[in-house]
Amino acid sequence: MRKIAVQINGRVVEGEVEPRLLLGDFIRDNAGLTGTHFGCEHGVCGACTVQLDGEPVRSCLMFAVQAHGRRIATVEGMAPSATELHPLQQAFHESHALQCGFCTPGILMTMEAFLRAEPDPSPERIRAALAGNLCRCTGYQNIVTGVRLAADRMK
């Protein structure tokens, strides 16, 4: 067992964990943040994507011990207040960019970082950036629309 302290959405979460505990399980079980979803648990679906020091990574392919002393962002940290959504979340809501919502947290974590790097992306660039996230409901069309709408508003 190892003692770790991970900063998640600005809050330090401590725990004593086995080395084999996946980061995603630490986020869900120890930090109680269940917005991060596990789909495939081998890196393919993207549902578990969180940000490690600002960069999107798979939380099913990292051990919690590896996040000791690092900064993690999850979907729960996006909205500025309890009554207000992040512009990306708001645009997804308005564009019908989610149905069941299982894939959405991973997509938001990926797209937030993508828009920071490319604030004015073409639909083709948005599609390419979405390649690492699977969605079984929407057919992606409205996700692309939602990301573009958010980009317009965040300018």
Place this chain on the structure above:
Amino acid sequence: MKPAPFDYDDPRSVDEAIGLLARYGDECKVLAGGQSLVPLMNFRLARPGRLVDINGIESLGQVKVENGRLLLGAMVRHAQVERSNDIAARWPLLHDAIVWVGHSQIRNRGTVGGSVAHADPAAELPCALAALDAKFHVLSRRGPRVLRWDQIFVSEFTTSLAPDELLTAIEVPPQDPSTGVAFVEFARRHGDFALGGAAVSITLARNGTCSDVAVALLSAGPRPVRAEEAERRLKGGQVDEAAIKQASAAAVQGLHPTSDLHGSREYRVKLLQVMTERALTKAVHLATRRAA
């Protein structure tokens, strides 16, 4: 919890890491980006008794240029290579290859050393490194070794690294600035492992004849394949459409890519020929512009 239990070390220096590898050998595995090892552990296809996590060894994460040679530390992430303007300008084949590796989230964690040590025949980086005649620096308590690509890559998912050895760096020779390069591949969706692909690096003399060329094939066999017969035919001659067609046909002579549900052997051979043709055409186009 998905993976089987294991002991865990996170050494801070290369010396400490090779000490652990010498002590535990077969029992342990190096953990780099985890993008290939952790999926295997989650499925319990791999059950290492101990992990030596090298993410905390800063010296392994450096990109250096020494005497015109590129030195990539084993822990350099794919995303680091992708974002480096210097690499894009001076070793464009590396840049062109790395953007095909998985997705951005994978490239943020995956490492160049991990891609080499994992030795997937469908992995882009080993193929590009074969075309570039890269060298591989390996270290253990028994001493250092420097390996060529055809010495390190043995077969599918198999390298000549011993259990106590650590891959520390990849060395890429300088590229002639007039060289034209291309990396092309075909996969059902971007980010999937490629069914076939080709890496080409070609230099043209003033009179338009080929002074140097390397053609490496992806997913063409158990390890990267250098199309030596195609290279021989191209060297010294004019590289027109007919020469490219001939060389591409020669490149796939005698290849035995494995048939599977994604494509038969015949399909893959044909695909490799088309990929070689496209890569050569693109690289020659660039080389012609640069030579002018």
